[in-house]
Amino acid sequence: MISVRKLTKEFKIPVKPPGMKGAIRHLIRGEYKVKVAVESVDFSIEQGEAVAYIGPNGAGKSTTIKMLTGILKPTSGEILVNGIDPQRHRIQNAKNIGVVFGQRTQLWWDIPVEESFALLKNIYEVPDAVYNENLKLFNEIFGLSEFIGRSARKLSLGQRMRADLAAALLHNPSTVFLDEPTIGLDIGTKEAMRELIQRINREKGVTIILTSHDLKDVEDICRRIIVIDGGRIICDKEISQLTKEYAMDRGLQITLLDMQKELPARLLGQEGISYAAMEDAHTLEIHFKPEMYTAFEIVEEVNKYARIQDFRLREPSIERMIEKIYRSGEQSA
Ligand SMILES: Nc1ncnc2c1ncn2[C@@H]1O[C@H](COP(=O)(O)OP(=O)(O)O)[C@@H](O)[C@H]1O
Ligand SMILES: [Mg+2]
Structure with a gap:
């Protein structure tokens, strides 16, 4: 078992002003700046x-x-x-x-x-x-x-x-x-x-x-x-x-043969649908809450406005999850 409590590592980086004078000043005064590489890390x-x-x-x-x-x-x-x-x-x-x-x-x-x-x-x-x-x-x-x-x-x-x-x-x-x-x-x-x-x-x-x-x-x-x-x-x-958390946001990619009518804004802006946009002229990407819709209901709704050639569920990829974690980390920092 590994346990880490409030683990911190600081590096002292010498600050050397440029030139000979700077080098001498550094030798005498020994100026450093501190880089905190690891800050109060906990895990077991x-x-x-x-x-x-x-x-x-x-x-x-x-x-x-x-x-x-x-x-x-x-x-x-x-x-x-x-x-x-x-x-x-x-x-x-x-x-x-x-x-x-x-x-x-x-x-x-x-x-x-x-x-x-x-x-x-x-x-x-x-x-x-x-x-x-x-x-x-x-x-x-x-x-x-x-x-x-x-x-x-x-x-x-x-x-x-x-x-x-x-x-x-x-x-x-x-x-x-x-x-x-x-x-x-x-x-x-x-x-x-x-x-x-x-x-x-x-x-x-x-x-x-x-x-x-x-x-x-x-x-x-x-x-x-x-x-x-x-x-x-x-x-x-x-x-x-x-x-599980990211699967809350289930993704569906729908390939359209042709658009019969303009997809209504209602579908795109609806509660429980977090994202919906045409990725290109034929591909619609929709993310929805699985507790509010079934994938079939989404497909059925889209089918009223366009002919569907194909569709597939998009599993939450580890890349996407990590991307989101990085982003939320930046926000809270
Ligand atoms: N020996 C060192 N002296 C000064 N700074 C260091 C030293 N080792 C690492 N750092 C700095 O500490 C930070 C973390 O480095 P590191 O642990 O190697 O990152 P990672 O492995 O996640 O890429 C970086 O900003 C790096 O420049
Ligand atoms: Mg490294």
Whole structure:
């Protein structure tokens, strides 16, 4: 279990006025400005959850992950990861967790990947049986054997990320932190990464904390999202709950063969219909409250004014939901 209370991280950024004089003044006075990257963040995550930690660039995601993994020291606040303060007990914490940063490798650059793995096996004291079983699984999903004999520097990005994820999971950590693990990867490698992450979560009950800009990662892997913006949490919900809330606003896309009469303003401005507009000459997009109308009633009404060729329900997409969350976050900020 992870619990975070009033977690805050401030960075002191040196303010250097331009030129030599400025540099000297900075040396003497040491002027800084403070950047609050993470501000009074609270959440707790139960063992076995799969949580997406998302937000725009610079929101404070990586800073949070670095504090949770013990790499950065919080300015204030409290973190417990499986009962351990990750900064104070970094080594003990490392035994429980796996970490992948998409932007940089954790592997030794110049030695064959299999030797990196063997080193990690020793460091983490992974029993032979566990090690072999894990390698078998990673091989199955990742085809590791094709490149495990090469050094990390000679791998393609896709191979390296597969090796990195495998390395992070070798010691059966109970909690895994993944910061943009699929960034820049081809579709095939992304799929393989998702499959392995999903399996260790579903089959082994490993806790997953994932940041990603690829919402397909989020959709496939996570059941809960925490949204951070400007260092503050603006939303923390089960995805199923969000879907329910946004499904309140059911969407229907209707393709018209031809317009018999002008669609009445009444239909477009009616209570319970939150949005209705012609997207183009043939496509009508309508959002309505499902407790007030059935989709059939909407179609029937439109059918009085136009010949309908086709229609389909629009499920609330995760993109749209997150867009709305960002927007409402801006309003309340
Ligand atoms: N070492 C650092 N020194 C100064 N500012 C930093 C440092 N690391 C991150 N920041 C700033 O803190 C904010 C949050 O950064 P980060 O956590 O990397 O965002 P994200 O991962 O959500 O894109 C950004 O404004 C970033 O510029
Ligand atoms: Mg980041």
